Amino acid sequence: MSLPINEQEQSNNSKSNVLPMAIVAGLFFILGFATWLNGSLMPYLKQILQLSPFQASLILFSFYIAVTFTALPSAAIIRKVGYKNGMALGMATMMAAGLLFIPAAKTQIFALFLLAQLVMGAGQTLLQTAVNPYVVRLGSEESAAARISVMGILNKGAGVVAPIVFTALILSGFGDTANTELTAIEIDGMADALVMPYLGMALFIGLLGFAVKKSPLPELEREVDEGDNKGQLKEALSHPNLALGVLALFFYVAVEVIAGDTIGTFALSLGVKNYSVMTSYTMGCMVVGYILGIILIPRFISQQTALTISALLGVLLSLGVVFGDNNSFVIANGLSFILGEAQFPDTLILIAFLGLANAIVWPAVFPLALSGMGKLTSIGSALLVMGISGGAFGPLFWGLASGTSMGQQGGYIVMLPCYLFILFYAVKGCKMKSWK
Structure with missing residues (x-):
């Protein structure tokens, strides 16, 4: 047949x-x-x-x-x-x-x-x-x-x-x-x-x-520039859900890179032997977060709800890292069936758990920010991608804060305002269609 x-x-x-x-x-x-x-x-x-x-x-x-x-x-x-x-x-x-x-x-x-x-x-x-x-x-x-x-x-x-x-x-x-x-x-x-x-x-x-x-990778049709780019840029930024979405992704990439790339340096300062593999734990949590996102969104929860949960989890984990006890191994003991003989302080594991909070922020913000953009979708996407530059500044501010009396652990406080802004975007920013 x-x-x-x-x-x-x-x-x-x-x-x-x-x-x-x-x-x-x-x-x-x-x-x-x-x-x-x-x-x-x-x-x-x-x-x-x-x-x-x-x-x-x-x-x-x-x-x-x-x-x-x-x-x-x-x-x-x-x-x-x-x-x-x-x-x-x-x-x-x-x-x-x-x-x-x-x-x-x-x-x-x-x-x-x-x-x-x-x-x-x-x-x-x-x-x-x-x-x-x-x-x-x-x-x-x-x-x-x-x-x-x-x-x-x-x-x-x-x-x-x-x-x-x-x-x-x-x-x-x-x-x-x-x-x-x-x-x-x-x-x-x-x-x-x-x-x-x-x-x-x-x-x-x-x-x-x-x-x-x-x-044999096929060549895609190339885009042709149309109209006034400056005019399109101004019009795109007149949409609050896009402009605030760019900032949300900037702050998101900042905390993603802090959680993924500074965890090894912090582990080194704590005398952890396997400091060089700590990024693997954060990335592993992110993979779990992606899988949960695929299963849950939109079948059980909306993108906006998922973003709200992610931001709240980020806030709680950030506070846990900053005010946690570097000599406590309660979480590691509870996860011994996963970690085996590896003994990591609770604060390090909480940083790794940030991978769960971060995983579905990008997939959630991107469509919310581009909602209703129409012909401006292309330039809106380019602006959102530039939010990746947050990865340059997040670790920089962490490094500056670490050089103060707060130390490297206290330096993670710079993540708190980032997650609070993402929470604002999830609750209100993504719904704003006008600056008035």
Whole structure:
């Protein structure tokens, strides 16, 4: 029995999209791996270069600030060379960044590490700008949300794997360095340990970029600029739900990066032996949050309700981290069936739990912010993506606060106003259709 023509076409399209979606899935994993590697790199460089908390936060700042000034140029590059070539160029830039880590490790010059991070962020932005539209366009619009969630799980799943790989390849030859003052020989050895892994990563990304360029990935239709961009920008920002949504995502990415990338540095200050894998716990909680979101939204709860719950959980966990007892292991003992013999202070586990609070903020804010935007949806999406720059400033303010009498634990108080703003957006901001 043959299928009707429409069903047969859908079946053929579905089959033809399998390979492109597999390629895109692989790229999302690479993006996540390179991004969440920062959680292990930050405390590692803090030890090698003997950095203050503020200086260590610049490692994340230089990576995420690239989004601010390369997002719009990336869009212009893609309009000129196409999405597929844009992916290849993004990966070539990431390869160059990986190679920059080699002279940085050999010379142990902090500025070179920051430059490598900046170039890596620029390459990531170009790749993100090129690869994200494929998720939406390679399939029906009705199933786009499911595809976005799957890509999110791959991205955060890479965040679980990256610190484990980092520890296995780079820290396996060293003993417990958390509570010791390193000698010059140990510092040189730890710095040299970065060379081969980053060389391998650079070559792998370069080969993958070449493979993507030669792959059967279909070229998407390029957008043509229409109308007055400045006029469209002004009109878009006249919608409070969008303008406040951009701020909500800015604050969200700030707390997401604080929770994911500073947990290792804080663990190091507490003398935790396995500080380099702590990011994996935060990312693991985020994956659980994504899965819960897929199951619950919108079947059982609305996007707005999910966002409200996430913000309230973020507020409670932030207060728990700031005022918690670093010598208490009650939560770790209660979760021994998951953690095994790993003994982490309650405050560290509460930071990891922030992954649950953060997981579905982006998927919830994005559609709420774009509601009713119509022809301004494209420019609204670009503005929302620029909210990723919050990842540059969240750790920076945490680093500044950590340098005061509050210390690193008290520094997590900077997350509280971020979650309070997200709560405001969930309760009222997303409903505002006029500034009057």
